[in-house]
Amino acid sequence: MKNVVTTWNLTRVFGTFTAVDSLTLSIEEGEIFGFLGPNGAGKSTAVRMLCGILEPTAGTATVLGYDLLRQTEQIKRKIGYMSQKFSLYDDLTVLENLDFYAGLYSIPNGQRRNRLGEILSLVSLAGQEDELVANLSGGWKQRLALGCAIISRPSLVFLDEPTSGVSPTGRRAFFNLIQQLAGEGTTVIVTTHFMDEAERCHRIAFMSGGRLIAVDTPDNLKANTLQGCLVELELPEAMDRIPAIEEQPYVKECSPHGSLLHVLLDSPAGVAALERFTGAVARPITPSLEDVFVALARHDRARQPQAADRENR
Numbered sequence: 001m002k003n004v005v006t007t008w009n010l011t012r013v014f015g016t017f018t019a020v021d022s023l024t025l026s027i028e029e030g031e032i033f034g035f036l037g038p039n040g041a042g043k044s045t046a047v048r049m050l051c052g053i054l055e056p057t058a059g060t061a062t063v064l065g066y067d068l069l070r071q072t073e074q075i076k077r078k079i080g081y082m083s084q085k086f087s088l089y090d091d092l093t094v095l096e097n098l099d100f101y102a103g104l105y106s107i108p109n110g111q112r113r114n115r116l117g118e119i120l121s122l123v124s125l126a127g128q129e130d131e132l133v134a135n136l137s138g139g140w141k142q143r144l145a146l147g148c149a150i151i152s153r154p155s156l157v158f159l160d161e162p163t164s165g166v167s168p169t170g171r172r173a174f175f176n177l178i179q180q181l182a183g184e185g186t187t188v189i190v191t192t193h194f195m196d197e198a199e200r201c202h203r204i205a206f207m208s209g210g211r212l213i214a215v216d217t218p219d220n221l222k223a224n225t226l227q228g229c230l231v232e233l234e235l236p237e238a239m240d241r242i243p244a245i246e247e248q249p250y251v252k253e254c255s256p257h258g259s260l261l262h263v264l265l266d267s268p269a270g271v272a273a274l275e276r277f278t279g280a281v282a283r284p285i286t287p288s289l290e291d292v293f294v295a296l297a298r299h300d301r302a303r304q305p306q307a308a309d310r311e312n313r
């Protein structure tokens, strides 16, 4: 497989603050590659550097074979980018917005009509071309923003939280589109906070405090990250019980999942002891991606206490 993105110690510092710290990774052609991590982890900063919009402080990368430090103009022309705060023109129609982006990407006039039609049907907005953007729902705006980002049919697209603020149904539909693009050979790099979307990525990079903590397929992350036996507990006033549960010698960690607690035990031998201690039934479960990320973020915070501060910046 061909690498479309390779980074070596890519770093971005703002003043004295390191937003992305020595990011080294490779992304293959046709992958749906997800960046996950708490607020302030450095996902958008990493994406903005890879798009050639933000200059790295140190390190280097190649994107579609171009040198990120010297060939940003070529990179910008070749990729599609949908920013976290994407901009559409509310007072223009769907078609006028697409046409505006077609102009930005210098799509020749002779190809424009066809291309606009193709994109409209790809993002399922055919029939809505004359609708004012101001009248579109959030999910439709998001699809139109994606349409604008891929108007040049780029082989590499960056989508920074493309589904924030969209309903669960809208998000599923949007990710179907991402899968369709990837199926056609487009490499999609996407940031998200949603576990259901992370599950649909081929590989996930988990960032915390500017650093890459883990990168692998969702299945491998679930199989290999948590060492021990994970159980689920239903307890009244569960939150208040966490500190005492964590003090038990056979407990590695305990975290809330909705109204339930997930407890990671050293081994299955801890199940009976935990049940005696809490008076509740402890059901062994297979870890979800959320369990994996809770554990990864927590280990990183313990290792690097200032990580907690940056999430509140």
Ligand SMILES: Nc1ncnc2c1ncn2[C@@H]1O[C@H](COP(=O)(O)OP(=O)(O)OP(=O)(O)O)[C@@H](O)[C@H]1O
Binding pocket: 014, 017, 018, 019, 037, 038, 039, 040, 041, 042, 043, 044, 045, 046, 084, 310, 313
């Ligand atoms: N232009 C800037 N100047 C100073 N600090 C910045 C700048 N851009 C980002 N940061 C800081 O860098 C850190 C990483 O920000 P970034 O936007 O990359 O995080 P993120 O992972 O995308 O977070 P979110 O999930 O909230 O979108 C944050 O602490 C942010 O405040």
Ligand SMILES: [Mg+2]
Binding pocket: 043, 044, 045, 084, 160, 161, 191
């Ligand atoms: Mg962001």
